Amino acid sequence: MSAFDAIVIGAGQAGPSLAFRLAATGRRVAMVERDAVGGTCVNTGCTPTKTLVASARVAQQARRAAEYGVVLPGGVGIDWPRVKARMDAVVARSRDGLTRSLESTENITLIRGHARFTGPQEVVVNRERLEAPWIFLDVGGRAAAPPIPGLDSVPWLTNTALLRLDALPRHLAIIGGSYIGLEFAQIFRRFGCAVTVVELAPRLIPREDEEVSATIREMLEAEGVVFHLNAKGLAVAPDGAGIALRLEGEAEIQASHLLLATGRKPNTDDLGLDAAGIARDALGFITVDEALQTSLAGVWALGECNGRGAFTHTAYNDYEIVADNLLNAATRKLTDRLPCYALFTDPPLGRVGMSEAEARAAGHEILIGRRPMARVNRAVEKGETTGFIKIVVDATTRQILGAAILGVEGDEAIHGLLDLMYAKAPAWVMQRAVHIHPTVSELIPTVMGDLEPG
Numbered sequence: 001m002s003a004f005d006a007i008v009i010g011a012g013q014a015g016p017s018l019a020f021r022l023a024a025t026g027r028r029v030a031m032v033e034r035d036a037v038g039g040t041c042v043n044t045g046c047t048p049t050k051t052l053v054a055s056a057r058v059a060q061q062a063r064r065a066a067e068y069g070v071v072l073p074g075g076v077g078i079d080w081p082r083v084k085a086r087m088d089a090v091v092a093r094s095r096d097g098l099t100r101s102l103e104s105t106e107n108i109t110l111i112r113g114h115a116r117f118t119g120p121q122e123v124v125v126n127r128e129r130l131e132a133p134w135i136f137l138d139v140g141g142r143a144a145a146p147p148i149p150g151l152d153s154v155p156w157l158t159n160t161a162l163l164r165l166d167a168l169p170r171h172l173a174i175i176g177g178s179y180i181g182l183e184f185a186q187i188f189r190r191f192g193c194a195v196t197v198v199e200l201a202p203r204l205i206p207r208e209d210e211e212v213s214a215t216i217r218e219m220l221e222a223e224g225v226v227f228h229l230n231a232k233g234l235a236v237a238p239d240g241a242g243i244a245l246r247l248e249g250e251a252e253i254q255a256s257h258l259l260l261a262t263g264r265k266p267n268t269d270d271l272g273l274d275a276a277g278i279a280r281d282a283l284g285f286i287t288v289d290e291a292l293q294t295s296l297a298g299v300w301a302l303g304e305c306n307g308r309g310a311f312t313h314t315a316y317n318d319y320e321i322v323a324d325n326l327l328n329a330a331t332r333k334l335t336d337r338l339p340c341y342a343l344f345t346d347p348p349l350g351r352v353g354m355s356e357a358e359a360r361a362a363g364h365e366i367l368i369g370r371r372p373m374a375r376v377n378r379a380v381e382k383g384e385t386t387g388f389i390k391i392v393v394d395a396t397t398r399q400i401l402g403a404a405i406l407g408v409e410g411d412e413a414i415h416g417l418l419d420l421m422y423a424k425a426p427a428w429v430m431q432r433a434v435h436i437h438p439t440v441s442e443l444i445p446t447v448m449g450d451l452e453p454g
């Protein structure tokens, strides 16, 4: 039996930061990781996909070079091994740096292996029993596979396996037209692959407002991605060396590769939670209160496994809440943060707070400010005019309820609105601010001045 002051299970986006912070207070910390340090974000999620988004954008810009008066001799080719080597180098730098820091920090013991509870305050890793009064779970999640007829009979890929391919797919079929599916669809289309997306819902990213879904569909269709929405009766079958996708009333789709991008499930099924008496919900997410405490005193759940956020920034914020509450006697809580994220297509979608539909459903009387990117100077100058700015404001309090910026720099420009919302400042505060010309953010005060009943 090894006794520690704290055990952290999972070196994803919350675990390592928490381990460093606890170790700095002199506490002895066991940091347990069964796979690559850095978890999903660093190894198979944000970092590799955003390096691919960057390569894909360069390819697309090169294809458009003549529009800008730039002459490129010859066509645009993709050297996948070099694209992949660049991605792998960026990932390795991040993973290895974090691994070295964990290994070299005083008071942290990095233990490689799968951790499982055997009792309330006891965990077993590689047959070794570990014990601590504080245990933190940051076990993340993995790709979920829905029950599609024929799936057992064909080779299919998750985000992890797709990133390891040695050659580009001839025709990539993607099941799921949401965040993961759409980022990959555009990336591989820009790498020259045929790409077909099959989505159950009548529109893409069904959680967003309809105009967001429609604009993203148009923009990806213009690049050659083929969509089958409202898909009925999907079944898959082997087809020579590839995969056939069958949909009710439609011609068979013959793909060389199949990616499942149909959501994620938490890594909580093999954690021994029952032995410890730690509650999970029906989907397997660990139940937590506002301070991320589980049903068992002395055990906290952070990141994707608690079902309260599925992003790197939400996992990191979970760490900040737990650390501040435990070490600084703070009273931070989950509901202090605003929902925010980006979809990293090119151009991206930056989002904060409620969508228009959510604001209406919550009973708000709303004002809406809109401006197409075609009327944003910076976008026109850059030759990237797809998308719009949309801001939703409460008609009575003038508080900003939410915003979407779909367009060039949308992932950055959204932060002006995010910060204003966090400060609980009414819309007119920004209306009077002077922003820098020519930027996308420059138009946000103008949009605030043009609010109309929604």
Ligand SMILES: Cc1cc2nc3c(=O)[nH]c(=O)nc-3n(C[C@H](O)[C@H](O)[C@H](O)COP(=O)(O)OP(=O)(O)OC[C@H]3O[C@@H](n4cnc5c(N)ncnc54)[C@H](O)[C@@H]3O)c2cc1C
Pocket: 009, 010, 011, 012, 013, 014, 015, 032, 033, 034, 035, 036, 037, 038, 039, 040, 041, 042, 044, 045, 046, 049, 113, 114, 115, 116, 138, 139, 140, 141, 159, 180, 267, 270, 271, 302, 303, 304, 305, 309, 310, 311, 312, 313, 315, 344
């Ligand atoms: C393709 C893709 C792209 C994404 N892009 C973005 C993006 O651009 N922006 C964004 O904010 N988010 C993005 N995400 C989501 C983001 O990666 C995750 O939300 C984030 O990594 C969650 O962090 P986490 O700490 O909760 O879990 P993880 O990062 O998954 O870490 C959990 C760790 O726990 C380990 N573990 C699990 N069980 C055990 C056990 N029993 N014992 C020991 N170790 C264990 C795992 O091996 C893993 O290392 C993306 C996800 C995917 C799949």
Ligand SMILES: NC(=O)c1ccc[n+]([C@@H]2O[C@H](COP(=O)([O-])OP(=O)(O)OC[C@H]3O[C@@H](n4cnc5c(N)ncnc54)[C@H](O)[C@@H]3O)[C@@H](O)[C@H]2O)c1
Pocket: 146, 148, 175, 176, 177, 178, 179, 180, 181, 183, 198, 199, 200, 201, 204, 205, 206, 231, 234, 261, 262, 263, 264, 309, 310, 311, 341, 342, 343, 344
């Ligand atoms: N930019 C980012 O921050 C980013 C990028 C990628 C992923 N992520 C994270 O990863 C999470 C998972 O992303 P995701 O896109 O896999 O899941 P998701 O839950 O957002 O979407 C899954 C999609 O698959 C569809 N679907 C489900 N079953 C289907 C079936 N049988 N046939 C056809 N379609 C089906 C759903 O209707 C839905 O549109 C996201 O919630 C997000 O938090 C974030």
